Amino acid sequence: MKSSQLSVSSRLSSRVTVPVVALALAGLAMTGCAPSTSDNSSKEDEKSGKLRVWLFQEVNNAPKKKVIDGAVADFEEKHDGTDVEVTYIPIDTRAQKIKAAFNDPKSAPDVIEFGNTDTAGYVKDGGLLDISKEFGAWTDSTNVDPTAKYSLTIGGKVYGAPLFVGVRALYYRTDVFKELDLEPPATQDELIATAKKIHSERPDLYGLAVGGAYTYGAMPFIWANGGDLADEKGKFGSNEYEAAIDSANAQKGVKAYTSLFGDDNCPAAKCAQWGGNDTVEAFASGKAAMAIGGDFNRQAIEAGKAKGKYKVVPLPGVKEGDIAPAFAGGNNLGVLKSTSHRTLAVDLLKTLAGKQTQRELYDAMGFLPTFTDVRGDVAHKDAFVKPFVKTLNDSAKFVPASPGWAAIDAQLVLPTMFQEIVSGRKSVSAATQDAAKKMDEAFEQ
Amino acid sequence: MSHSRVSLRIRRPWRFAAEATALIVAAVVAFPLYWMVLSAFKPEGEIQSTEPRPWTTAPSLDSFRRVFQQEDFGRYFLNSLFVAGVVVVASALIAFLAATAVARFTFRFRTTLLIMFLVAQMVPIEALTIPMFFLMRDLGESVPGVGLNTLGSLILPHIAFSLPFAIWMLRGFVKAVPEALEEAAYLDGASRSRFLWQILFPLVFPGLVATSVFSFISAWNDFLFAKSFIISATENSTLPMALLVFFKAEGNDWGGIMAASTVMTIPVLIFFVLVQRRLVSGLGGAVKD
Amino acid sequence: MSAGTAQHARRAPAKGSRSRPGPAVPAGRRSGKGPRRGTWTPWLYLAPALVVLGGLLVYPIYQLGLISFLEYTQAQVSGGEPTTFQGFANYAELFGDGEFWNVVVATLLFAAVCVVSTLAVGCALAVLLTRVRAVPRLALMLAALGAWATPAITGSTVWVFLFDPDFGPVNKVLVWLGLSGFENYSWTYDRYSAFALVLFEVVWCSFPFVMVTVYAGIRAIPTEVLEAAALDGASTWRIWRTIMAPMLRPILVVVTIQSIIWDFKVFTQIYVMTDGGGIARQNMVLNVYAYQKAFASSQYSLGSAIGVVMLLILLAVTLVYLRLLRRQGEEL
Known part of the structure; x- marks a missing residue:
């Protein structure tokens, strides 16, 4: 062997090393027969x-x-x-x-x-x-x-x-409303009409900034029309849910919300992708005359061009004097x-x-x-x-208090539904039915 | 360095065209970087503006202030440096040995092994996080310093993930060292380990520098392990955590994000500038068949 | 890449003139190296790597396979619910989802375009680098290195800023150039323009790796070979095809395989730039799909099944690629 330079000791060590490595690997594999779980309940109650x-x-x-x-x-x-x-x-x-x-x-x-x-x-x-x-x-x-x-x-x-x-409410630009001689809307229909009126008179502005992925902005429309995302099965507090997004009332709300996407208010090409933050940013930067924003968005809006030129009212419900329920x-x-x-x-x-x-x-x-x-x-x-x-x-x-909600949220079930409608891929009834099916699957898990 | 002199023979108009193209491409490539730095200096409210301007009249350090004022920011920085440093050195050494084995020896399963090295990179990393989490937890029980919450729990997985690529790259460099050199060394009475460390190692060193750049970046920019394995010991967090602070459910702080990213990118650029000469001369070795 | 006989004619002397003295060894085959056959030495050298990879990669991958046959979610991990064996149920759920197959096809096509574009841009710019003097070379190199070093999440965000229909400068510049169609154009609304936008970002952040590597490789090619070709009046394209590309083969193989793996697994760019998969999920790719379907809601078993499927697809692609190389006489 030409490799006689290789010392005996190192050859020996190599003979030892490999089985040791193999053993170490086998040991690891043994402990890994079942995936780990963890028990995290504690019985102790120390007082300091x-x-x-x-x-x-x-x-x-x-x-x-x-x-x-x-x-x-x-x-x-x-x-x-x-x-x-x-x-x-x-x-x-x-x-x-x-x-x-x-x-x-x-x-x-x-x-x-x-x-x-x-x-x-x-x-x-x-x-x-x-x-x-x-x-x-x-x-x-x-x-x-x-x-x-x-x-x-x-x-x-x-x-x-x-x-x-x-919680979210309706932010509106006082200067724009004054210029166009508008009153803050008192009903949902007025809200939609006002939004479209603003956009037709001031095409550089979105009337009401809406987002296809802005689920929390859309929920008030569903709730105001008497619909819901899901119904609790059995008695209140059972935490077992069944999707209700395809019910007639919920569909009415979905239709009202999606009617705001279009060249007469918030073009689908831009707004379909938006989430809540995008609508708030549009309002803050002076691109929108109205937006559905939270009390927690105040700082962002104060930092933008809309500073000092806005007011907030509750989002109107279907009937005059009603407030559209908002997500808490x-x-x-x-x-x-x-x-x-x-x-x-x-x-x-x-x-x-x-x-x-x-x-x-x-x-x-x-x-x-x-x-x-x-x-x-x-x-x-x-x-x-x-x-x-x-x-x-x-x-x-509130949204369904179910572990399934995390999956519905992660899988973007509702944003997908709104986007399918506003991009013209599906009708309101088809999209809501598909979403309901996916929600039920998630609730069952 | 055997710099090619071919470029000198190119006719002048063509060279000017080539250089103009290079400069334009450089400007286009650098523009997003410029925009990142610019956004970091823009005052709040101007970052998302309907009149986007490639300059700002009121540069502000507010965003950088928010980055540096984070508690433990300096500590995060040093942790990142330490993790990336250890990963770079350890994976280079381990990969050098392994690359020598697969480049200089014939043995059963060599090709299989080479392909196996790639397999881990083919799986989405989230899928491996849970098994690795429990592995680190159990390992920490018996080996101090590598369990959850320690910098070791970041270093080990990063070494593992940078090794396959490093071995593949280094294989080319080791192959490039002439066989004759090895035989001559043995004839002179050099031992195998002497050849390995005193002759081969210096020869492939530029290659090691080249592969280190990759492991450095992957360890430096990692979010996933940092947020999964450092749980209670926040003093062991790394720099990306100081960037993640600016992502929020109710509105991202764009200025902070851009400033933190600028701060994160600069050390990597410095590292690059320092190694780029070696990198270029080093990588070349890989083609010498 | 069939090179034709002309290439082989050129390639042979090129090889001969390289640094390896003595009789040329048949490509790839390491015959006549008796001393290093059958010893434990390679395994000794491999030992540290095998320990690290065995412990930290093989073991988790073994677990991945195991978990894919179980019901294993966060409720099992910490919630005290029993871990049950599900057979192929997770795979059945995956394959039963009509969207899954569309996503696989879209991912394969998108990754292919990304790989080809990245390699093309990277190689072209590497050749360009050899044609220019120090200052422009350094400028391009530094810009590229900066793009490479930027965290993916930031790079993606900046690109979205640049292309924003309301706030971005790119559309304004395009309109100024006379392309009035880009007035308020939303890049992310149309499926293909959204993919194109992501493609730009992917190429931007991954071409530097290819460019730097290939440039270094070109610099290592003996000057005489290139000079001889230039004197023969060969065009740049011809020199690339017949001299550089064959010599750079080992580098190109690594670069290609890595690009395939990275681009097939693209996540951050799609996730950030198209807000998690695009309007009505039109830009969904596998890794984002896996995240939303499984990992975001801690369904580890389903996620593992997706991981195994991705592994198998990538392995198949890689093996096909290596087989093609072997057919051309290239050995690992």
Whole structure:
């Protein structure tokens, strides 16, 4: 052999290495016979120690941090021997982070903030703790907005406390309305007519900016016409759903919303693709005379050309004097099942989602409180939030509180439906029926 | 460097045409980059404007301020640098050995192995994240420093994902080293490991630099592992997390996104400028059959 | 790429003049290397790579296959629901979805166009780089490297900004150039113009890899060969076809296979630029489909089934490509 230079020892070592590698691989394969699962329920309830909290990181996070720091200091003072560590997680990473926390209880926090449409999914994933008893015993809970509470209630059990709500209403340009001598619309038909009138007189403007992927902007039209996305099977609170988007009333709403796409208001070529943010951006940059925006969009609009030239009214319903029901978005706080400090964690949750903190969060961040009395106070002080609070108090609604909603949302079932209609691919009845079929599949999973 | 002198023989009008084309193409290619940097400097409200202008009259550092004022930003930066650095060095060394094996030896399953190296890249990475998550979790129980929440949990998967490509590329460079050189070395009494590290390694070093660029970028720009494996220990987050902060459900902060991206791109450009001479001379080795 | 006899005539002396002394070894076959046959040495060298790849890639891929036959969602992972064996149910669900096949076809076609365009642009610019002096070369190189280094999510966002019907400068420039049809033109509304827009971005961010690699390869070709051809009066195209391309074969193979894999798996560009698959899902590609159908709602088992199918398709494409190469006498 010419490779005699190869020393004996290295040949030996190679003889050893390969089987070792093979063994290591085999070992890995053995442990991998079944995919891993994780048990994250905890029986412990320690009365002191470290509590971890995850909150969403806002772009301008400093004011939020200041309020939370105050609440945390308060809590630590009242509970000896506790140490609260708050981490702010980027909103865009929340899905991975929270799933990872469910999968690895050791890394999991005790209290988390989450979007209220995620509740049902997180409960099914075994992540959230049922705190019905503590919630019921909490004196402040009597003032909690019922829609916000509904978003936390699965199978009759309560899985957290609402932190803030967000709701949409109609933004309109006061200068354009004055120039064209228009009044804010009082009914849905007027809204559509006004939008088209504006576009015909000011072709450089979209009358009402709408988006084919703006599901939350479209929902009020469906609800105002007496339709719904899905009906709860059996009694209220069963959390079993059946799609209703193809019902006659829902179709009426879909037809009304999609009639706004076209060269007479918001050309389908542009608007079919838009989501909520795009419509708000169009309004903020002065390209639209009206838009359906949330209380949380105020800052974006103030930064644009529309600054100081707009007002907000509740989105009109079908009949004069009615308000079209709007989607009550917002975030909740919940306790994780894996917590080893149950009592403390629930106490902390009550502090962080309590009236005092919510009031301060409104002042710092503009987050609308979930307690009806606190919300009344802030509406009294700030005229801007009045139409939003009115909408919330009168007629806010929620999406199906089902784990299937996450799949419907991810698969873009409703945006696809609207886009199929406004691009002329399908009729309203065909598109809604297809969407209903996909929704039912998701509910069944 | 054996620079080709062919270009000097091209007739003048053609060379001017070629150079003009090169400059125009460079401008077109650079324009989106320019727009990114410009948007980072534009004041809020001007970024999405109905009169898009390729300049701004009121440059503002607000967006950059929002990027740098993030808590732990400097730490994220160093973490990214560390992860990318370790990945580059480790994958280069491992790939060098493996490439030598597949380029200089004949053995059973060699071709199969080469194709297998590519297979992992063919699967959507989200599909592998869950098994890898549990692997990292279990590994962390027995091996400290590589479990979830550690920088090791980012380094290991990145090494694994950059290896196949590095091996394929380096194979060409190793092949390019003349056989005669190896035989001469052995005749001089060099041991196999001496040949490997003291003769072959320096010869393919430019190739290693070339492949490192790829592993550097993939590790530097990664979002998925960073957001899946670093769960509670936010002090171990990497730079892309500082970019993701600006993506929000109720309206993205475009200025912040552009500023953070500019900040992220600059180190890679510096890395490129530093290695580009070696990169070009290095890659050339791969063709010498 | 049938090169014809002229090419072979040129290729032979070119090879002979290269750095390898002694009798030419028949292409690819490593005959007469007795000493390195049958030893453990290659496996020793491979060991670190095999440990890392075995542990971190083979194992997850094995799990991928396993999970694709189970019911395994987040509810099973952490929700305490039992993991059950489903046989081919996940695959049946996938193949039963009419949209899936359309998406596969669209993905294959779109990826093919991307690969061909990227290679064409990259190779053309690499040749161009050899024709210019230092300053324009550096300018083009730096611009390309910048495009390469930009995070995909940002690159896609910027391209959408540039082509935005209301806020983008591109349409304004096209109108100014006299193409009045682009006044307020929405690139993402029509299926093909939306794909074209994504194609531009994909080519923009992936041609630098091809250009730099191929340029480096050209620089390594012995100058005499190219000079001889130039003296013969051969055109640039002819020199590329008959001298450069055959010599660059090993590089082009790697570049092509990588481009196929990357472009078939395109995700960020489609996801960001067409808002998750385009108007009424007209721009859907497989990786986005997989994300929306499975991963976004944590249906890992269905996602794994899609992953396995993608793996098989890509493997088939790669093997066909390598088989074609072998038929032309090129060996791995």
